[in-house]
Amino acid sequence: MKGKEWYQADDVAQAYESKRFSRGGQLIDRREKRAVLDSLDPVADANILEIACGTGRFTAMLAEKGANIVGIDISDAMLAQGRRKARDNGVDDNLELLRGDAARLPFPDDHFDAVFAMRFFHLAETPGIFLTEMARVSNDIVFFDTFNHRSTRIIYNWLLPMGSHLYSRSQVKKLLSDANLSMVDDTHDFLFPYGFYRKIPNDLARGFRDVDKSLGDGDFGDALASVSYWTATVTTDSTTTTTDETDLETPQNTPDEAVTADD
Numbered sequence: 001m002k003g004k005e006w007y008q009a010d011d012v013a014q015a016y017e018s019k020r021f022s023r024g025g026q027l028i029d030r031r032e033k034r035a036v037l038d039s040l041d042p043v044a045d046a047n048i049l050e051i052a053c054g055t056g057r058f059t060a061m062l063a064e065k066g067a068n069i070v071g072i073d074i075s076d077a078m079l080a081q082g083r084r085k086a087r088d089n090g091v092d093d094n095l096e097l098l099r100g101d102a103a104r105l106p107f108p109d110d111h112f113d114a115v116f117a118m119r120f121f122h123l124a125e126t127p128g129i130f131l132t133e134m135a136r137v138s139n140d141i142v143f144f145d146t147f148n149h150r151s152t153r154i155i156y157n158w159l160l161p162m163g164s165h166l167y168s169r170s171q172v173k174k175l176l177s178d179a180n181l182s183m184v185d186d187t188h189d190f191l192f193p194y195g196f197y198r199k200i201p202n203d204l205a206r207g208f209r210d211v212d213k214s215l216g217d218g219d220f221g222d223a224l225a226s227v228s229y230w231t232a233t234v235t236t237d238s239t240t241t242t243t244d245e246t247d248l249e250t251p252q253n254t255p256d257e258a259v260t261a262d263d
């Protein structure tokens with residue numbers, strides 16, 4: 001994984017948030033935080049693990065909201081930014097940031113109520129190993145995002161120095177099923193790529209975001225969205241049965257099926 005090395009550098013870690021979440025990128029930061037909360041709520045008193053927590057954007061937010069939150073990341077440089085943010089926000093006593101590899105999580109089975117990773121799977125060369133580890137240490141929710149193939153992100157994706165894998169829905173569904181996870185929700189957003197928003201001022205970005213949301217409403221938008229948010233639950237015998245039944249009932253012409261057919 002090139003991203004594993006890329007984010008070790010101090011200058012990369014220091015510039016991480018200002019590069020991505022200033023200007024129009026503020027809208028993306030807000031949307032991602034909303035996605036995390038929608039998926040994990042209620043978070044107060046919940047035991048939550050964030051994989052590849054980086055500079056702690058979500059770790060600090062969840063600590064502020066009363067979660068018992070642990071963040072793990074392979075980069076000391078990114079964690080140093082996260083520790084500083086926690087101190088600045090007065091939540092450094094309410095969270096734990098650990099250096100570690102997402103492929104070998106240092107926790108027992110079923111240890112957390114929810115385990116999530118944002119902006120991580122596009123870096124993963126072995127996503128199945130990571131997802132299986134996330135599923136192992138969660139007793140309920142697993143949540144993550146992916147960047148999608150067949151979206152406007154392909155315009156610049158190949159330029160990214162840290163590497164970036166784009167996913168089809170059928171790939172994600174296979175990963176979930178291989179990790180013994182059942183999907184409970186999938187949400188698709190952003191026809192305009194993230195890279196576009198962060199290049200323009202926030203005021204201008206708001207106008208484009210409104211257009212993006214209205215174009216993205218419905219099957220067409222879902223099929224071409226550049227980002228997907230996936231919420232899954234650890235499969236038990238009864239959820240396995242439910243998932244199989246739901247699959248059988250899925251109409252042939254849903255956007256998922258349309259995309260899957262061509263993958």
Ligand SMILES: C[S@@+](CC[C@H](N)C(=O)[O-])C[C@H]1O[C@@H](n2cnc3c(N)ncnc32)[C@H](O)[C@@H]1O
Binds near residue numbers: 119
């Ligand atoms: C794009 S950043 C995302 C950070 C944070 N999740 C966010 O959304 O702001 C990707 C992060 O993945 C971390 N990472 C890469 N490979 C990892 C691995 N094998 N185990 C743990 N963290 C890893 C990097 O150090 C980096 O902090």
